[in-house]
Amino acid sequence: MSGHASARARATACRTLGQFPTHPEINVRLREALSDVDPWVRYYACQALGRIRDEFSTSAIVALLRDNSGQVQVAALEALARLSGPEPLQALTLASASEDPDIQRAALVALGISKRHEARPILQRALGAGEPATRLVALSALAELGFSDDLRPLIGLTRDPDAAVRIAALGFLSSEVGQAASSALLDLLDHEPTRDDLVVALARPIAGRADTILAALQSAMEPLAVALVAALSRMNSVEAARALESALLSPNDASRRAAAAALSARGELAEKPLLERAALTDRDPEVRRLAAAVFTQ
Amino acid sequence: MNATLPLSPQVFAILSGLIEERTGIRYSEADRELLAERVSPRAIERGFDSLLDYYYCLRYDADAGAELALLVDSLVVNETYFFREADALRVVRDLVLAPQIEAGRRPRLWSAACSTGEEPLTQAMLLDAEGLLTRTELVASDISARALERARRGFYRGRALRALPDGVIGRWLFPEDDGVRAASRLLQAVDYRRVNLLDCAAVEALGTFDVILCRNALIYFGDERIKRVVATLSARLAPNGCLVIGVAESLLRFDTALACQEHRGVFVYRKTEP
Numbered sequence: 001m002s003g004h005a006s007a008r009a010r011a012t013a014c015r016t017l018g019q020f021p022t023h024p025e026i027n028v029r030l031r032e033a034l035s036d037v038d039p040w041v042r043y044y045a046c047q048a049l050g051r052i053r054d055e056f057s058t059s060a061i062v063a064l065l066r067d068n069s070g071q072v073q074v075a076a077l078e079a080l081a082r083l084s085g086p087e088p089l090q091a092l093t094l095a096s097a098s099e100d101p102d103i104q105r106a107a108l109v110a111l112g113i114s115k116r117h118e119a120r121p122i123l124q125r126a127l128g129a130g131e132p133a134t135r136l137v138a139l140s141a142l143a144e145l146g147f148s149d150d151l152r153p154l155i156g157l158t159r160d161p162d163a164a165v166r167i168a169a170l171g172f173l174s175s176e177v178g179q180a181a182s183s184a185l186l187d188l189l190d191h192e193p194t195r196d197d198l199v200v201a202l203a204r205p206i207a208g209r210a211d212t213i214l215a216a217l218q219s220a221m222e223p224l225a226v227a228l229v230a231a232l233s234r235m236n237s238v239e240a241a242r243a244l245e246s247a248l249l250s251p252n253d254a255s256r257r258a259a260a261a262a263l264s265a266r267g268e269l270a271e272k273p274l275l276e277r278a279a280l281t282d283r284d285p286e287v288r289r290l291a292a293a294v295f296t297q
Numbered sequence: 298m299n300a301t302l303p304l305s306p307q308v309f310a311i312l313s314g315l316i317e318e319r320t321g322i323r324y325s326e327a328d329r330e331l332l333a334e335r336v337s338p339r340a341i342e343r344g345f346d347s348l349l350d351y352y353y354c355l356r357y358d359a360d361a362g363a364e365l366a367l368l369v370d371s372l373v374v375n376e377t378y379f380f381r382e383a384d385a386l387r388v389v390r391d392l393v394l395a396p397q398i399e400a401g402r403r404p405r406l407w408s409a410a411c412s413t414g415e416e417p418l419t420q421a422m423l424l425d426a427e428g429l430l431t432r433t434e435l436v437a438s439d440i441s442a443r444a445l446e447r448a449r450r451g452f453y454r455g456r457a458l459r460a461l462p463d464g465v466i467g468r469w470l471f472p473e474d475d476g477v478r479a480a481s482r483l484l485q486a487v488d489y490r491r492v493n494l495l496d497c498a499a500v501e502a503l504g505t506f507d508v509i510l511c512r513n514a515l516i517y518f519g520d521e522r523i524k525r526v527v528a529t530l531s532a533r534l535a536p537n538g539c540l541v542i543g544v545a546e547s548l549l550r551f552d553t554a555l556a557c558q559e560h561r562g563v564f565v566y567r568k569t570e571p
């Protein structure tokens with residue numbers, strides 16, 4: 001490829017070739033491009049060979065970790081993520097301790113892409129990195145592997161000083177299926193019932209979550225009950241609507257008050273008979289007042 | 298083409314970090330889409346179809362410095378106009394510059410984020426009105442090469458002229474085509490330089506000043522940077538010198554070594570100790 005076109009055209013060619021299914025002729029060209037004079041050609045050649053998992057290139061790509069151009073080093077790391085064997089893993093592990101934060105982050109991203117179980121402890125350690133961007137990258141890479149049963153690192157990061165890290169951690173936690181994640185979110189909300197981002201996270205319509213919230217509503221006190229009901233109101237699913245209606249029949253006053261206020265505010269036709277009954281028969285005057293509000297609006 | 302390339306939270310974190318480190322300009326997570334819109338045209342122009350690739354270009358390419366300068370041009374807010382917050386410019390003329398001239402010295406004023414030049418030219422007009430222009434040294438700088446190019450050209454139109462008082466046209470600004478041209482003696486009185494306020498060495502090389510104007514630029518910076526820039530600027534003030542920031546800005550939450558003083562309704566930060 002080199003010698004024919006301009007560096008930019010050669011780089012574009014490499015970038016494009018990586019998007020095609022493997023063809024022996026293409027692979028040979030891309031391997032040649034690893035030693036092109038232009039760093040961006042080497043960059044895209046690395047990316048492309050990684051994407052097509054060209055195991056013949058492993059050694060050449062490992063050698064590019066010492067390339068003079070930083071961008072070639074990071075592209076080599078990304079490529080190694082997709083190549084098997086001990087050599088890539090060793091190289092990625094080494095680079096994950098690099099002093100250059102971009103090299104370190106590229107290695108962490110690559111470890112995530114590799115989905116190798118050996119990557120887990122390395123990524124978990126990087127969650128404690130000083131730079132927020134590095135913690136964020138490590139967290140996203142860990143999400144590629146899945147958090148398995150250990151949600152503790154994720155829970156810790158929901159209180160990270162950096163907003164982007166917090167948002168990402170909550171995003172992952174809220175989309176984890178299973179009881180453990182729901183319980184963790186409930187626990188967090190119990191400590192900080194006024195945190196809107198926790199309510200939003202809890203409101204993700206994950207199977208079984210509405211029931212978990214409803215169970216918590218049986219004993220929740222005032223600010224928490226309001227937050228739990230707010231999560232159910234946001235959830236926008238059949239289960240959530242049913243849970244809200246059940247909350248209006250709960251023996252817990254705080255839950256019934258929160259549910260009456262929320263259901264009244266929604267003003268759904270189907271929920272009116274239930275509200276009417278509460279407005280007339282609930283033992284708590286506050287619930288009766290809140291439930292009646294829907295008819296005076 | 299006006300396409301916007303996707304910007305993931307991770308790439309946003311490193312890209313906005315790099316921009317803040319080099320320019321001081323801070324983008325919060327809520328500005329992710331905005332940053333993507335501003336950066337994408339430069340990335341596409343350079344032949345990239347991914348903002349991560351473009352980030353590596355800014356970080357590692359042999360040409361990274363020049364590319365960053367071009368990117369900065371498309372990120373900065375150059376909004377300014379003649380006679381903007383002009384009371385402050387009159388106060389520093391009367392309070393600091395005129396007394397120095399009377400005492401036989403040649404005072405120095407620096408417009409530290411001058412954008413397209415309206416601010417230093419307004420100051421030049423106010424000095425000229427009192428016969429003090431030729432006896433004052435005016436330095437004006439900005440990080441944006443494109444803004445400085447326009448400042449040096451001295452041709453203005455439209456919104457730059459929205460607050461012109463009577464008597465300016467025909468005396469300092471002269472109609473030309475669909476705009477006005479600044480008098481050449483005003484343009485010659487201002488020494489334009491390209492200076493990044495985060496570049497301590499470049500700032501230091503400018504020498505000391507009796508007045509530093511740094512108005513409506515620090516609002517785009519995070520608190521840590523503001524503190525550092527204010528410290529660098531304070532070090533450039535001569536004893537009794539004045540730092541002026543925008544009317545919507547305040548340094549009161551950072552305890553600076555400067556004393557906040559009010560003169561004729563204008564707040565200035567004064568170096569009371571050497």
Ligand SMILES: C[S@@+](CC[C@H](N)C(=O)[O-])C[C@H]1O[C@@H](n2cnc3c(N)ncnc32)[C@H](O)[C@@H]1O
Pocket residue numbers: 319320321322373374375376377378381409410411412413416438439440441444492493494495511512513514543
């Ligand atoms: C809104 S303009 C203010 C112009 C004028 N001072 C005024 O008050 O009208 C802000 C200027 O700050 C400049 N700026 C932003 N970051 C800078 C930096 N790190 N160093 C120097 N100038 C910078 C921008 O290029 C822009 O021209």
